[in-house]
Amino acid sequence: MPNIKPVSDLRNYNEVLRDVAEGEPVFLTKNGRGKYVLIDLADYEKNQATMKLMAQLVEGEKAGREKGWLSLNEVEKSLGL
Template sequence: MPIIKPISDLRNNFNYISEVCHTEGEPVFITKNGHEDLVVMSHALYEKQQAIIELYQKLAEAEKESSDPNVQRVDHTDLMKSLRSRVHGGKTSD
């Protein structure tokens, strides 16, 4: 359930808002004159959300790249043989 507080709580009870952000691990929605105005969250939650956004961006990029018909593909078995050959100095062992 979202945590919604008036802007006066941010001004008058900042420590309480900070504590709620940290203990609940959820953002606090701040209203002004009864309407949504701000969202306050802990730094840890912010960093977590940024990491998720970055991951989704990378996944979207990889998905786009993998659907490109002009990209040369290498069979998994062939790739592993090549890597093993490099690691073992030209010798392959299957």
């Protein structure tokens, strides 16, 4: 169940921060609408790493389409296997 609180609860931010845990973000609302999310630092770092990996995969796919794909033997040879 999502943990949703009004942004005005940040006046007592220690209580709000106690509710933030890995895998359990706290969603803050402003004027009754979703506005902010507080997440655990480990979750943030995982999200950043995932976005970076996804961007690199998109670049790799684009390069494969433009320059051609490598065979398994070519990959192993380039890696020295």
